[in-house]
Amino acid sequence: xxxxxxxxxxxxxxxxxxxxxxxxxxxxxxxxxxxxxxxxxxxxxxxxxxxxxxxxxxxxxxxxxxxxxxxxxxxxxxxxxxxxxxxxxxxxxxxxxxxxxxxxxxxxxx
Amino acid sequence: xxxxxxxxxxxxxxxxxxxxxxxxxxxxxxxxxxxxxxxxxxxxxxxxxxxxxxxxxxxxxxxxxxxxxxxxxxxxxxxxxxxxxxxxxxxxxxxxxxxxxxxxxxxxxxxxxxx
Numbered sequence: 001x002x003x004x005x006x007x008x009x010x011x012x013x014x015x016x017x018x019x020x021x022x023x024x025x026x027x028x029x030x031x032x033x034x035x036x037x038x039x040x041x042x043x044x045x046x047x048x049x050x051x052x053x054x055x056x057x058x059x060x061x062x063x064x065x066x067x068x069x070x071x072x073x074x075x076x077x078x079x080x081x082x083x084x085x086x087x088x089x090x091x092x093x094x095x096x097x098x099x100x101x102x103x104x105x106x107x108x109x110x
Numbered sequence: 111x112x113x114x115x116x117x118x119x120x121x122x123x124x125x126x127x128x129x130x131x132x133x134x135x136x137x138x139x140x141x142x143x144x145x146x147x148x149x150x151x152x153x154x155x156x157x158x159x160x161x162x163x164x165x166x167x168x169x170x171x172x173x174x175x176x177x178x179x180x181x182x183x184x185x186x187x188x189x190x191x192x193x194x195x196x197x198x199x200x201x202x203x204x205x206x207x208x209x210x211x212x213x214x215x216x217x218x219x220x221x222x223x224x225x
Contacts, residue, residue, distance in 0.1 A: 044203075
């Protein structure tokens, strides 16, 4: 599986935007970019995914670089509930397992 | 829509004992996954089922771990005998189909402590 690189931790102030980066220089043309997050004492939950174009949903936006070697998860207004570990994952188009790294631990200051 | 259900939520056992975890996926989801998450790490896939067949069990320690999904719905993961290093959270997830764009839905996990 292609690997991703994320910062270990980030901090944000409540109600400010947060940009979570992810590098995936070995991505293949058919790999999807998925983001999941894990709140304390819960299972991971889906946030967003994309292939080539930027994506928006009610939770976040995903900005994908033109060469697809990096992407950024954008939380438009961080809340205390967004404090979690965020995982950037590459997934082959054929599906199968998610290969999690250690993710980015996001702290949100009131 | 009901989510993925897991039980028990917590289990404490002594090493060399046996333990079993149960998972009920979202209705209609053909693909079921078991992950192990050790403290401070991301989840690691143990086994993947497609209906009642095993798709990937390459990282399952088969000398002590076993899993089944007999009727293609519920699944059970067993550890026999348990070791100290098996202390972890065991997560069950399901998806409609094993495709790259498909979302996996996770249960709350079972937290296992082996003493």
